[in-house]
Amino acid sequence: MTEPVRLSKRMAELGLASRREADAWIERGWVRVGGAVATLGHKVPADLAAAQIAVHASARSDQGGKVTVLLHKPVGYVSGQAEDGHAPAVVLVQAATRWAECRAPQRFERAQLRGLAPAGRLDIDSTGLLVL
Template sequence: MAELGLCSRREADDWIGQGWVLVDGQVAQMGQPVRDDARIEILPEARQSQGERVTILLHKTMGYVSGQPEDGHPAAVSLVQSRSRWKEDRGPRRFSPAQLKGLAPAGRLDIDSTGLLVLTQDGRVARALIGEDSGVEKEYLVRVVWAPNGPRAPDVVEQDVQSVFPPDRLALLRHGLSLDDQPLKPAQVDWLNPEQLRFVLTEGKKRQIRRMCEAVGLHVVGLKRVRIGRVLLGKLPPGQWRYLQPDEHF
């Protein structure tokens, strides 16, 4: 069921445990072998349960970690409260604390990065965004300084960085770098202004953009994610959230 994109593996286990999956007309059992030609049915209760799961779009601010709290820093999910829901979110859903159960980030933003973070209870959304075969684009605005000898060196250039940054290193950012002994996928990287780059990635290694920049002599001083797939951060204020609407798709 997970391989067919019907649900996540965790959801599949839950549905089987609830008796909502039939194999050849019989209630499926956990770990049951299934023939390739078996007839698998999903009962309406499973679809109803899946339809009640929420996906939340959060404008994460600095100082919050994407996942579990660590080193005294709170989790981004703690920002999801009734009072912090964006007033322009006109969706029909009403907020309930039950929606926080199992709400997990589908992708990460560093503690010192801001912007669009997706939190979801829906395994299909998580798989689409962070599954091994995911190719969903993530767009970032990245403010940099030229620091070939480190950010504390006396030769750091903070203004008009574009004029001193070698074009061949911009080409490397686009394709040719490796992290953790693995080559990176091609990226879209362009100057938006003399101190800010626009990155579009289809992968998400740990602190990827910061490490890419360090590899070519740049130091990131500000990073904001503004798009995931077709969903934009838009005017969502910092620290506030809204629901992903039924007509929105990544």
């Protein structure tokens, strides 16, 4: 028999949320296991099925407002905040610069883009993958 694991870990393994998100949802009372509200640190069987975990709609809407953007930063843009008259790379995330063959139905809202920050840094003279 396998050892029980934290519910947040199992939720992450099942692709329901990151561990951090799952812990936040559990703290807010948005997660139920077998009909009972889960508590932080709740242990579950390592093979618990996703069908046994109920997530409140508030958690789904919370998650839906978060985005991660992969952007090819060209030379001439700064990674983070605008500086010395140079625009930040996030200004490139707009309908006009979207890949023509992209089939994803999602469109970004301004509120989602305002909160984006680069993970790492590319200087103004560098080009490459930027994760926002």
